[in-house]
Amino acid sequence: MVVRLGDKTIEVIQGDITDYDGDGIVNAANNHFWMGGGVAGAIKRRGGQVIEQEAMKLGPKPVGEAVITGGGTLKAKHVVHAAVMGQDLATDADKILDATRSSLRIAESNGIRSLALPALGTGVGGFPVSEAAQIMTGAVRKFLAGSKTLKRITFVLFDREAYEVFAAQAADSPK
Numbered sequence: 001m002v003v004r005l006g007d008k009t010i011e012v013i014q015g016d017i018t019d020y021d022g023d024g025i026v027n028a029a030n031n032h033f034w035m036g037g038g039v040a041g042a043i044k045r046r047g048g049q050v051i052e053q054e055a056m057k058l059g060p061k062p063v064g065e066a067v068i069t070g071g072g073t074l075k076a077k078h079v080v081h082a083a084v085m086g087q088d089l090a091t092d093a094d095k096i097l098d099a100t101r102s103s104l105r106i107a108e109s110n111g112i113r114s115l116a117l118p119a120l121g122t123g124v125g126g127f128p129v130s131e132a133a134q135i136m137t138g139a140v141r142k143f144l145a146g147s148k149t150l151k152r153i154t155f156v157l158f159d160r161e162a163y164e165v166f167a168a169q170a171a172d173s174p175k
Contacts, residue, residue, distance in 0.1 A: 001167040008144045009152045010137070012170050014163035017156040018046035022114030024071070024078035025156075026103045028121065031083040033059040033067065038123035043079060047072030055081045063091075064098030066106045076116070080107055084120045091125035096132055100139040107150060108143075114152040119162050129162050133169040 003010040017025050017039060028039045033055035035044040044052050054069040058081075061067060066082045082099035085091040099120055107115045120136060121127035140153050155170070157163040 001170065003170050005141065005144055007151065008147065010140060010144070010170050011152065011154040012163060012167040013154060013156055014158070014160060015156050016042070016158065017116050017118050018042050018074060020116040020154065020156055021075040022116055022152065022154065023076065023112040024068075024080055024107055024110075024115045025074070025076045026066075026115065026117040026120070027055075027079050027081045028118055028123065028125070029055070029081040029083050029085075030089065031060050031063045031065075031086050032056065033061075033081050033083070036124075039118045043074070047074040047079065051079055055079070059083075063095050064102060066099065066102035068106050068110055078107075078110065078112060080112075080115070082120060085125050089124050091121035091127050093127075093131060093135055096121045096127060096135050097139055100136050101143065104140065104143040104147075104150065104153075108147055111149055113149060114154070115150060116154045116156045119155070119157055119166065122162065129165050130169075133162075133166045137166065137169045 058067040
């Protein structure tokens with residue numbers, strides 16, 4: 001599913017974010033940037049331990065902030081680690097919004113043109129997918145309106161249900 005916003009694009013696909021062939025991917029991280037399960041674990045398994053080592057040297061950061069590392073052996077050159085939760089692995093709407101915005105800002109400031117995001121906070125964090133979709137698609141639309149570098153944002157959802165929720169939200173969001 002694709003939504004065009006002038007010369008910018010929001011895509012929603014079902015798949016594995018570690019297969020994304022673009023400039024960067026976002027990791028749903030804790031604020032100390034150790035990579036355990038979920039999206040973080042998949043990124044570490046696929047891209048290598050070096051990603052976690054580099055990220056942990058940049059932490060801890062306040063929840064809601066993001067850091068950027070290399071992509072290890074991933075197709076994507078960069079991993080943006082969005083601190084969507086603390087050590088307690090709990091999150092909420094404000095943390096998801098802040099982490100999404102921080103991810104977009106750090107990607108933009110590092111010259112990233114294409115970025116893939118997972119459904120932040122919906123795995124280990126247990127946040128409802130429908131609310132995350134609303135928060136994240138709204139933040140992406142607003143950011144892209146003023147972006148000079150980011151041109152393509154892709155939401156990569158692992159399961160069909162999350163894909164359908166994000167696709168519906170991206171299609172229905174105010175233009």
